[in-house]
Amino acid sequence: MPDGSTIVLHAGSTIDYPTEFTGKTREISLVGEAYFDIKHDPHKPFIIHTGKVKTTVLGTAFNIKAWPNRKNIIVSVTRGKVRVENEKKVLAVLTINQEIKYNLQSATIKQHEVNAEKIVNDWTKQDLNFDACTLESIAQMLSKRFGKDIIITSPNLAKTQIVSSFSGTESLHNILDILCTINANTEFIEKDNKVIISSKN
Structure with missing residues (x-):
């Protein structure tokens, strides 16, 4: 907000x-x-x-x-x-x-x-347990939850599978920080109410 x-x-x-x-x-x-x-x-x-x-x-x-x-x-x-x-x-x-x-x-x-x-x-926990979910599917869920457009710049990055879980009350910024730490070659920026996720190289 x-x-x-x-x-x-x-x-x-x-x-x-x-x-x-x-x-x-x-x-x-x-x-x-x-x-x-x-x-x-x-x-x-x-x-x-x-x-x-x-x-x-x-x-x-x-x-x-x-x-x-x-x-x-x-x-x-x-x-x-x-x-x-x-x-x-x-x-x-x-x-x-x-x-x-x-x-x-x-x-x-x-x-x-x-x-x-x-x-x-x-209810906040139910959608935040990711068991080998693609980054694309996680981004879609987070987009609905936080009301922000989330764009993944690479098709290969979008297909990356991630295992993680959250309490459900973290901020979007905190969740993305953790996701990018798990997938170490990934970074994100927030601009004009949008989030852009991309590979570092």
């Missing part, structure tokens, strides 16, 4: 955000599910819009489920404090290992204690 925050998108999810946060807040929109690790800035709250519900933080880590055509929006906090509200009122203020389930149809709220790390790990 422009402010250094990290967002991990579930497959099929989308976010809409500006190229730069210039106002008094940092605001984005989410459709689907995502894990957020937000850089602390007490003077510029980070706000996630999911339909009529918004989640506000100063700097923390949490998961939001807000899939289209599903009646519940679910927010689970792994670190820090989060405020969840609709158009009329504050629905809950959550801290670590607390979760709110807000029913959009009945406007009812259920808040309870959870193992938030497990909730996040259940």
